[in-house]
Amino acid sequence: MKDTILEIKDLSVIYKTDLETVEAVNGISLTIGKGKTYGLVGETGAGKTTTALSILRLLPAATGRVLGGSIQFDGEDVLSLSESDMCALRGRRIAMVFQDPMTSLNPVMTVGDQIAEALLVHDRKMGKEEVERRVEETLSMVGILPSRKIEYPHQFSGGMKQRVVIAMALACEPELLIADEPTTALDVTIQAQVLMMIKELRNRLGTSMLMITHDLGIVAKICDDVGVMYAGEIVESGSVEDIFSPGRHHPYTEGLFGSIPDLKSRARRLTPIAGLMPDPTALPQGCVFAPRCKKCQERCKTVRPKAVTEGTHRIACHLYGGQAAGSAQGISGGQDAFRRKEEQ
Amino acid sequence: MTEQRNATPAAEVFKKQSQAKEIWRRFKKNRGAVIGLILLSAILLIIIFADLIVPYEQATVQDMSQKLATPSPEHWFGMDSYGRDLFARVIHGGRTSLSIALLATLSSCVVGSALGAVAGYFGGWVDNLIMRSLDIFMSVPDILFTMAVVFALGANFTNLLIALTLAYFTNYVRLVRSQVLNLSEQDYVEAARAGGAGSARIIISHILPNAIGVIIVNTTLNVAKIILYESTLSFLGLGMPPPSPEWGLILSEAREFMRRAPHMMLFPAMAIVLSACSVNLIGDGLRDALDPHLKS
Numbered sequence: 001m002k003d004t005i006l007e008i009k010d011l012s013v014i015y016k017t018d019l020e021t022v023e024a025v026n027g028i029s030l031t032i033g034k035g036k037t038y039g040l041v042g043e044t045g046a047g048k049t050t051t052a053l054s055i056l057r058l059l060p061a062a063t064g065r066v067l068g069g070s071i072q073f074d075g076e077d078v079l080s081l082s083e084s085d086m087c088a089l090r091g092r093r094i095a096m097v098f099q100d101p102m103t104s105l106n107p108v109m110t111v112g113d114q115i116a117e118a119l120l121v122h123d124r125k126m127g128k129e130e131v132e133r134r135v136e137e138t139l140s141m142v143g144i145l146p147s148r149k150i151e152y153p154h155q156f157s158g159g160m161k162q163r164v165v166i167a168m169a170l171a172c173e174p175e176l177l178i179a180d181e182p183t184t185a186l187d188v189t190i191q192a193q194v195l196m197m198i199k200e201l202r203n204r205l206g207t208s209m210l211m212i213t214h215d216l217g218i219v220a221k222i223c224d225d226v227g228v229m230y231a232g233e234i235v236e237s238g239s240v241e242d243i244f245s246p247g248r249h250h251p252y253t254e255g256l257f258g259s260i261p262d263l264k265s266r267a268r269r270l271t272p273i274a275g276l277m278p279d280p281t282a283l284p285q286g287c288v289f290a291p292r293c294k295k296c297q298e299r300c301k302t303v304r305p306k307a308v309t310e311g312t313h314r315i316a317c318h319l320y321g322g323q324a325a326g327s328a329q330g331i332s333g334g335q336d337a338f339r340r341k342e343e344q
Numbered sequence: 345m346t347e348q349r350n351a352t353p354a355a356e357v358f359k360k361q362s363q364a365k366e367i368w369r370r371f372k373k374n375r376g377a378v379i380g381l382i383l384l385s386a387i388l389l390i391i392i393f394a395d396l397i398v399p400y401e402q403a404t405v406q407d408m409s410q411k412l413a414t415p416s417p418e419h420w421f422g423m424d425s426y427g428r429d430l431f432a433r434v435i436h437g438g439r440t441s442l443s444i445a446l447l448a449t450l451s452s453c454v455v456g457s458a459l460g461a462v463a464g465y466f467g468g469w470v471d472n473l474i475m476r477s478l479d480i481f482m483s484v485p486d487i488l489f490t491m492a493v494v495f496a497l498g499a500n501f502t503n504l505l506i507a508l509t510l511a512y513f514t515n516y517v518r519l520v521r522s523q524v525l526n527l528s529e530q531d532y533v534e535a536a537r538a539g540g541a542g543s544a545r546i547i548i549s550h551i552l553p554n555a556i557g558v559i560i561v562n563t564t565l566n567v568a569k570i571i572l573y574e575s576t577l578s579f580l581g582l583g584m585p586p587p588s589p590e591w592g593l594i595l596s597e598a599r600e601f602m603r604r605a606p607h608m609m610l611f612p613a614m615a616i617v618l619s620a621c622s623v624n625l626i627g628d629g630l631r632d633a634l635d636p637h638l639k640s
C-alpha cells in the first residue's frame with residue numbers, strides 16, 4: 001500500500017515494574033494515510049502517549065516493553081530497526097510535539113540555538129549561513145519574528161513556546177508529525193490559534209499527522225480519521241463522518257459526546273460517564289468498558305467483543321456483534337448536539 | 345551546495361562563540377565577580393612573576409638572628425621560626441599551593457562529573473557498577489586513602505595531584521548523578537531524543553549546561569577545601585618535601601608560634617582566604633552568568 005505512511009497492527013505495550021505490570025496498550029491497530037491526519041481520542045490514561053512513544057521507540061527502557069504487533073512506517077518495520085537507524089528516523093522523518101510547551105524547551109539555550117540543534121542533529125555539515133537561514137525561515141513559518149531567535153524560552157509566552165516547539169518539530173520537514181495533546185496546556189484562546197496554525201502548516205507541507213487529544217472539537221476541526229481509545233484499546237474507529245454522524249456507536253464514544261457542554265440546549269445537564277477507567281494492572285476479563293457501560297449485558301463481563309466493521313467504521317462492542325443491533329436507536333443525541341455546535 | 349558546506353566549518357563553533365560572548369557580557373555586570381576576577385588575576389600574576397619580585401633563595405635562606413621578626417620594610421611579612429623571609433615564602437609557596445589546588449579541583453571535577461553523568465544517564469548496571477565502586481571507595485577515610493597513595497607513589501607534585509583528585513572526585517559523582525537523574529526526566533530531554541539526538545549530544549548540550557551552575561558552585565567551594573587539605577597533608581609530612589614553601593606547610597609551622605608571632609600565621613592564611621574568596625566570587629558570577637533567567 002503506497003498511500004499509507006504509518007500502519008500499526010495489534011500493538012501491545014506493557015510497563016513492567018518489580019511490583020506490577022501495567023497493560024497500557026492492548027492490541028491496537030490503526031492506519032494513517034499519506035497526508036492524512038488521524039485523531040487518537042481518549043481520556044487520560046487511555047494509552048495515547050504510550051502509543052506515540054512506541055512509534056518512536058522511546059518507551060522508558062527500564063520498564064516499557066512492546067509485547068507484540070508491528071509498526072510499519074513507510075513500509076519499514078520500525079520495531080526491528082537498529083538504534084542508529086532509529087536516531088536517523090526520529091526528528092528527520094517522524095517528529096513529535098509534546099504536551100507541555102513550558103517544559104519542552106531547554107531553559108538555558110536560545111530558541112534559535114535549539115532549532116539549529118534540531119537541524120544539526122541530522123546534518124552535521126550544514127553550513128553556518130544555511131543553518132541561520134533555516135532557523136529564521138522556520139521561526140517565521142510559525143509566526144514568530146526571526147529576530148527573536150536570540151531569546152530564551154522564558155521570554156516567550158506559553159502559546160509562543162508551543163509555536164517554537166512546533167517549529168523545531170517541523171524544522172526537518174518530517175513526513176509524519178505526532179502531536180501529543182499539543183494544545184492541552186494552553187489557554188483556550190491560544191488553543192484555537194495554535195490549532196489553526198498546525199492545520200495550515202500541515203496543509204502547506206503535506207505532513208501526515210497523528211493528532212493525540214481528548215478534545216472532540218479538535219478532532220472535528222482537523223482530523224480525517226479517528227480512533228477512540230479506552231483502556232489501551234481502540235473501541236471505535238472510522239472516518240470523522242463515521243464517528244460524528246448519528247447512528248451506531250460504541251457506548252464509550254456516546255459517553256464522550258455526552259460530556260461536552262452544549263450552548264444551545266442550556267437546560268440539559270452534562271452527562272459525564274460514571275465511574276473510572278479500569279485499573280490497567282488488572283483489566284476486566286470481558287469488555288474493558290463493561291464496568292462503566294449503561295448497556296452492559298452478561299456476556300460483556302466475560303467475553304471480549306470482536307470488532308464489527310462496516311465500510312471504514314469499526315466498533316468493538318457486543319451491541320453490534322450480530323443480532324443485538326436493535327438497541328442503536330436514541331443514542332445519537334450527543335452527536336447531534338455536537339454537530340450543531342460545530343457548525344456555527 | 346557542496347561549496348557552501350565547505351565554506352563554513354561546523355556551525356556549532358560559531359554558536360558557542362556567540363554564547364560565550366553573551367555569558368561574558370552578563371558576567372561583567374556582576375561587580376563581585378569582576379572583583380574576584382581582578383583579585384585572582386593579581387594573585388596569579390604575583391605568583392607567576394614571583395622570581396622577579398623576590399628571588400627564590402630568599403624563601404629558603406635561614407637567618408636565625410631574625411627568627412620570628414615582625415614585619416618591617418625589608419621583610420614585608422616578617423620572618424618565620426627559621427628566620428626565612430615570609431613574603432618570599434608566601435609568594436613562592438603560592439606556586440605549588442595554587443597550582444595543585446586549581447589543578448586538583450579541575451581534575452576531580454572532570455573525573456567526578458563524567459562518572460556521575462554516565463551513571464545517572466545510563467542507569468541500570470552501569471549506574472550500579474559506578475555507584476557501588478564509589479561506596480567501597482568512600483568507605484575508606486580520605487586521609488588514609490591519600491596517605492596510602494602518597495606513600496606508595498612518593499611525595500611529589502604529580503602524585504599529590506593524583507591523591508587529591510582521588511580524595512575529591514567522589515562528591516562530584518554523587519552531585520552530578522543526582523542532577524542528571526533529575527534532568528533526564530525533563531521534557532526537553534525527551535523532546536531532544538524524539539528529535540533524533542544521540543546520548544552524547546543530549547548529555548553535552550542539554551543535561552550538563554543545566555547542571556553547570558551547581559557544579560561550578562561546588563567546584564569553587566572546593567578550591568579552598570583543597571588548599572586546606574593540602575596543608576593537612578603537609579602537616580603530616582605528606583605534602584611537598586621541605587624546604588620548598590607551600591601555604592599549608594607555612595601555616596602548620598606557624599601553629600606553634602601562634603601567640604608569639606601571629607604574623608607568621610596571618611599572611612599565609614590571608615593568601616588562602618583571598619584566593620578562595622576570589623574563586624568563590626568568580627564562581628558565583630559564572631553561575632549567574634550561565635543562567636539566562638537572571639539576564640537583565
Ligand SMILES: Nc1ncnc2c1ncn2[C@@H]1O[C@H](COP(=O)(O)OP(=O)(O)O)[C@@H](O)[C@H]1O
Pocket residue numbers: 015022023024042043044045046047048049050051060063280
Ligand atoms: N513509565 C510508566 N511506568 C508505568 N506505567 C506507566 C508509565 N507511563 C504510563 N503508564 C501507565 O500507562 C497507562 C497509559 O498511559 P499514557 O499512555 O500516558 O496515557 P494517555 O497519554 O492516554 O494519558 C496509564 O495507566 C499510565 O499510568
Ligand SMILES: [Mg+2]
Pocket residue numbers: 045048049050180
Ligand atoms: Mg498522554
